[in-house]
């Protein structure tokens with residue numbers, strides 16, 4: 001099968017976006033300093049803006065969301081304890097057991113009755129204290145939830161989850177790589193969501209379309225310790241203002257437009273739902289998970305690629321397509337039918 005050098009449509013992930021010309025100009029013009037030595041002015045500005053938007057004392061810029069998640073866990077957990085989190089959490093499946101390798105904690109996957117765990121599931125997962133029981137040290141939430149197809153946990157449910165955690169004095173970390181999408185999809189403010197957690201990670205390189213980076217936000221003392229963790233993990237970077245300028249540009253200019261991605265994802269979901277028996281859960285945000293009636297994800301991905309469209313395999317019976325800045329609804333309307341074609345052919 002032929003692979004197109006430059007695909008007609010690449011919806012593998014919202015991480016494939018390239019910085020726009022205006023974003024590149026903002027990056028090129030950024031005022032910079034040595035962020036390890038004495039702080040980079042543009043990075044400080046980004047951190048101030050993000051802390052303010054999320055209603056937290058302090059923010060710290062990280063090279064990646066994974067490093068920010070792990071720093072949050074490193075500073076708020078204790079070795080030899082467990083983290084309680086949703087069974088499909090990014091922290092469990094896509095961070096190559098960093099919780100075990102770096103933080104010395106084990107994960108306790110909680111499987112909810114629905115697609116994302118709820119307060120009652122979390123409450124049921126907390127072990128009664130005993131000399132035989134593993135002590136919990138933290139709860140991690142994820143909103144939107146990547147593995148659940150960009151599902152939004154609404155504010156009332158997030159508050160209920162936080163209140164279960166706080167009822168047993170556990171700190172809460174929110175993996176909010178796509179919290180921006182949750183805010184746009186619901187109209188709930190970032191700060192209201194963030195108030196449900198002690199620390200929050202937000203990513204700039206997903207739907208917001210910046211090339212690199214994430215922030216961890218939280219109380220000043222926790223973020224000061226996370227700064228030490230970042231240094232220890234090798235995440236101290238120098239003239240980070242060039243990256244921070246891209247992130248600042250993204251926060252200022254690409255936040256409201258996430259609504260377009262949500263519309264495009266719904267459009268694509270309708271286009272492919274039912275083709276060859278494939279099933280789509282209608283997306284809350286920008287991620288379309290396509291469940292296949294039999295395990296043939298590799299075949300579907302290869303057939304789509306041969307037609308010039310790149311999608312990703314989630315597991316043997318599921319493929320994923322994600323709407324983003326460089327895959328607007330017009331392009332999806334033009335080339336999305338090729339995904340339907342690949343499904344029909346693979347499932348014929």
Ligand SMILES: *Cc1c(COP(=O)(O)O)cnc(C)c1O
Pocket residue numbers: 063064065066067069090091142144145146175177178203205206213214
């Ligand atoms: C992408 C992602 C991360 C990690 O971010 P990176 O910058 O790729 O390390 C964490 N959590 C969720 C839910 C994500 O989608």
